[in-house]
Amino acid sequence: GVSSIPSKGIRKGQIVDIEEASQIIVESVEAAERMAGYSVEKAFVSIGGGHIESKNSHGVVAVADPSGEITSSDVARVIDAARAISMPEAREILHVLPREYKVDGETLVKDPEGMSGVRLEVETHLITGSTAAIKNIHKCVSEVGVEVQGLVFSGLASSYAVLSDTEKELGVVLVDIGGGTT
DSSP states (O other): OOOOOOOOSEETTEESOHHHHHHHHHHHHHHHHHHHTOOOOEEEEEEOSTTOEEEEEEEEEEOSOTTSBOOHHHHHHHHHHHHOOOOOTTEEEEEEEEEEEEETTEEEESOOTTOBOSEEEEEEEEEEEEHHHHHHHHHHHHHTTOEEEEEEEHHHHHHHHHOOHHHHHHTOOOOOOOTTTO
């Protein structure tokens, strides 16, 4: 189901009036539910605006079983190591996007799971958002009676929606200017 309602309570991607924003979300969700014939109980919510920032990070771990293979738990641990950065209290990590893995110094590894090695490294791209903006979005959506399953940075959501894996592999660039922030 689709719904298009004029925006109120939101300016440049930021909630400026919780009551107005909640009311508009209710109207939009109800209209989309009527069109679809389904009730929305849970949702992934898009987040954008000037408060979004990104930075690169690096993580390193020793492989749990150096005589065996790299497992999914090793990959999860190295991503957690990249996530462990010093960050202001008013910011939260939305996404940790692995860019490249290294196994024992071997670079450009796409998926290290199943490979043999003793040292696993990852280069990641972290996307962060303002804690206050994140809490405001959660509050507005929860007032509608919809459980927020997760937040997705709007530019990343756009790329998942319109780019194929092949296009990403070939280096296609998607420029999401953002209607609410332009």
